[in-house]
Amino acid sequence: MKPKITLKDIARELEVSISTVSKALKNSEEISRDTKEKVQAFAKLYNYKPNNIAISLKNKRTKNIGVVIPAIVHHFFTTVIRGIEKYANAKGYNVIVCLSEESFDREVINMEMLANGSIDGFIMSLSSETQLKGDYNHLKEVTEQGIPLVLVDRVTNEVECDKVIIDDELGAYVATKKLIEQGRKKIALITTDDYLSVSKARTEGYKKALLESKMDIDESRILKLSTMEMDEQGIQDFFKNNDVDAVLCVNEIFTVYSMRLVQNKGLNIPEDISFIGFTDGLLSQYANPSLTVIAQHGEKMGEISAQMLIDKVESEDEEETFQTKILEPTLVVRESTIN
Amino acid sequence: MKPKITLKDIARELEVSISTVSKALKNSEEISRDTKEKVQAFAKLYNYKPNNIAISLKNKRTKNIGVVIPAIVHHFFTTVIRGIEKYANAKGYNVIVCLSEESFDREVINMEMLANGSIDGFIMSLSSETQLKGDYNHLKEVTEQGIPLVLVDRVTNEVECDKVIIDDELGAYVATKKLIEQGRKKIALITTDDYLSVSKARTEGYKKALLESKMDIDESRILKLSTMEMDEQGIQDFFKNNDVDAVLCVNEIFTVYSMRLVQNKGLNIPEDISFIGFTDGLLSQYANPSLTVIAQHGEKMGEISAQMLIDKVESEDEEETFQTKILEPTLVVRESTIN
DNA sequence: TATCAACACGAAACCGTTTTCGATAAATCT
DNA sequence: AGATTTATCGAAAACGGTTTCGTGTTGATA
Numbered sequence: 001m002k003p004k005i006t007l008k009d010i011a012r013e014l015e016v017s018i019s020t021v022s023k024a025l026k027n028s029e030e031i032s033r034d035t036k037e038k039v040q041a042f043a044k045l046y047n048y049k050p051n052n053i054a055i056s057l058k059n060k061r062t063k064n065i066g067v068v069i070p071a072i073v074h075h076f077f078t079t080v081i082r083g084i085e086k087y088a089n090a091k092g093y094n095v096i097v098c099l100s101e102e103s104f105d106r107e108v109i110n111m112e113m114l115a116n117g118s119i120d121g122f123i124m125s126l127s128s129e130t131q132l133k134g135d136y137n138h139l140k141e142v143t144e145q146g147i148p149l150v151l152v153d154r155v156t157n158e159v160e161c162d163k164v165i166i167d168d169e170l171g172a173y174v175a176t177k178k179l180i181e182q183g184r185k186k187i188a189l190i191t192t193d194d195y196l197s198v199s200k201a202r203t204e205g206y207k208k209a210l211l212e213s214k215m216d217i218d219e220s221r222i223l224k225l226s227t228m229e230m231d232e233q234g235i236q237d238f239f240k241n242n243d244v245d246a247v248l249c250v251n252e253i254f255t256v257y258s259m260r261l262v263q264n265k266g267l268n269i270p271e272d273i274s275f276i277g278f279t280d281g282l283l284s285q286y287a288n289p290s291l292t293v294i295a296q297h298g299e300k301m302g303e304i305s306a307q308m309l310i311d312k313v314e315s316e317d318e319e320e321t322f323q324t325k326i327l328e329p330t331l332v333v334r335e336s337t338i339n
Numbered sequence: 340m341k342p343k344i345t346l347k348d349i350a351r352e353l354e355v356s357i358s359t360v361s362k363a364l365k366n367s368e369e370i371s372r373d374t375k376e377k378v379q380a381f382a383k384l385y386n387y388k389p390n391n392i393a394i395s396l397k398n399k400r401t402k403n404i405g406v407v408i409p410a411i412v413h414h415f416f417t418t419v420i421r422g423i424e425k426y427a428n429a430k431g432y433n434v435i436v437c438l439s440e441e442s443f444d445r446e447v448i449n450m451e452m453l454a455n456g457s458i459d460g461f462i463m464s465l466s467s468e469t470q471l472k473g474d475y476n477h478l479k480e481v482t483e484q485g486i487p488l489v490l491v492d493r494v495t496n497e498v499e500c501d502k503v504i505i506d507d508e509l510g511a512y513v514a515t516k517k518l519i520e521q522g523r524k525k526i527a528l529i530t531t532d533d534y535l536s537v538s539k540a541r542t543e544g545y546k547k548a549l550l551e552s553k554m555d556i557d558e559s560r561i562l563k564l565s566t567m568e569m570d571e572q573g574i575q576d577f578f579k580n581n582d583v584d585a586v587l588c589v590n591e592i593f594t595v596y597s598m599r600l601v602q603n604k605g606l607n608i609p610e611d612i613s614f615i616g617f618t619d620g621l622l623s624q625y626a627n628p629s630l631t632v633i634a635q636h637g638e639k640m641g642e643i644s645a646q647m648l649i650d651k652v653e654s655e656d657e658e659e660t661f662q663t664k665i666l667e668p669t670l671v672v673r674e675s676t677i678n
Numbered sequence: 679t680a681t682c683a684a685c686a687c688g689a690a691a692c693c694g695t696t697t698t699c700g701a702t703a704a705a706t707c708t
Numbered sequence: 709a710g711a712t713t714t715a716t717c718g719a720a721a722a723c724g725g726t727t728t729c730g731t732g733t734t735g736a737t738a
Binding site for chain 1: 340341342391393403411412414418421424425428431433434435437445449451452453454455483484485592595596598599602621622625626627
Binding site: 368 | 715716717718719720722723724725
């Protein structure tokens, strides 16, 4: 066990001052070639690495960014993290991941843990409970303290900050339009409660497409489920009581589970009924039939979030100008719709 | 924008010394009731929170743990992270996640970034490239520096540290045994290269079960694929050239993809051919038919890893005693096998 | 030979805490 | 009254760096 070596150790050993060592290691012009070589050789020999904490304390910058997301087992969020990691790491930043598990309290606790010097900025996606409560004081507090914040995907316009979202309304619109073009007349929507920003937008896109095609909006064809748990019974009841020929679902799981139900009823996909889901994840790729989906480009969203955040963190001037980056979703056609 | 308030600010404002403020906030006996109340009230009013970085520097403990894993889009690893997060957070620790993306270099870089004071300990799962190279010097270095390390799932016995694994050999053995009991005679194994610790163990379990039942080991029924990418062609060729009535796959994706291939050939699952996979993830649950799998209990593994690490971090004594915790996998029977 | 710039280095402040060790005054004891 | 406690607080070191500023020693210049 060889403990870490410090500047002080080198200074003592070489009988110079700490400042000399520090400068020598930075190749400062102030220090003679002789001393620099001596110090650098010694440092290399003993594998000296400056202590990150000390540096953080000195320049009030940690090179850490905090990421608070509702869940990690959802494929979409893992791709977002991956994008963040990728960009952040290339810029020399570490990523501290905290999971709110859709809980308001855990979101608050996690932010407070990180907001006291541990990170230079936040990237976060709101928990569903937070969006339900509509309480964003914990976000406002960090922005008031001057900590940069980027909201991604699940956002709110209650707090002023940078945001990265996809055009969920457009995504649902395009998907619904696609189903209409295929001659579908009874198009269902399986979504989550409206307080989720994304769900609301998608419902609007769905309705917009229907209205544009002079089709009625039948509220009984819209199923709203909880975000917290997978309500299998709810979906079963829905298909028992409704006769539909196409379904748009706001996530992969709803889609795949619904497909199995109708398959067990003896229907053929996509001949008898079409499906389109959100999120282009493993489930969509490997489902049978494979899913036509609205791809959300999570990795791209993560990268952009990280870029916006790090730009803010590293910018000198304190211009209070925020932007919202809206990405366009992509329709990926596979086997669950007639192509 | 209200900047963070420090002890010094409070001291100046209340005309006492910094030490008095510090003690007052800790409810020290040294300080009079009057002063304590005054200080505490002021601190609450201005929402004083101690700076984590300063505290870290002082007591050489960051309350951060570093997690380095090969990938995050694999369901198994996300469950591990979730378990780590859960335990660590309950203990007041933050989790810094780094992705090696199966690359040796990125693994080294990430560890070096974190090893200089940013974290109190590591939890990691080796990248496949690292296992291929067999170079574990970066691990040995951190342990030599006295930084606790816990290896999880993808481990090596080249480095002495705590480890958490599941009994992969047993898992494959149980699965193969199950297939044999069902009367399967031509059981294939689709796995990854042997340099991965888990693949090797699973292959052994598979062989052991076969030998125990006096069945021949036909090496042509063992397909070894790269970990790096999904080799669809390799699987297609395999099923073109082999006649099998049961398949054991080391992950979900191999299983699901293989199932589709044989389904498209007109075979019925599980009547004509059975499938068992590893990892009880979304793909397994929602595949059609749903998968019989060997569950690896990733979340549990994460929790145990975090517990072992934090125990080491917080223990005073430096006993160099390491343990390897071996979890038992569980066979989850679903539709891809005859039950 | 006195002056001055260039060179090479060190002292010390600083980042925000914690903690040890006095120090002062009042209170208690002999 | 003098000695000793006790209560209350502050100075300062420490954690491990960075950075400003000062200082002593050269050598060159006038």
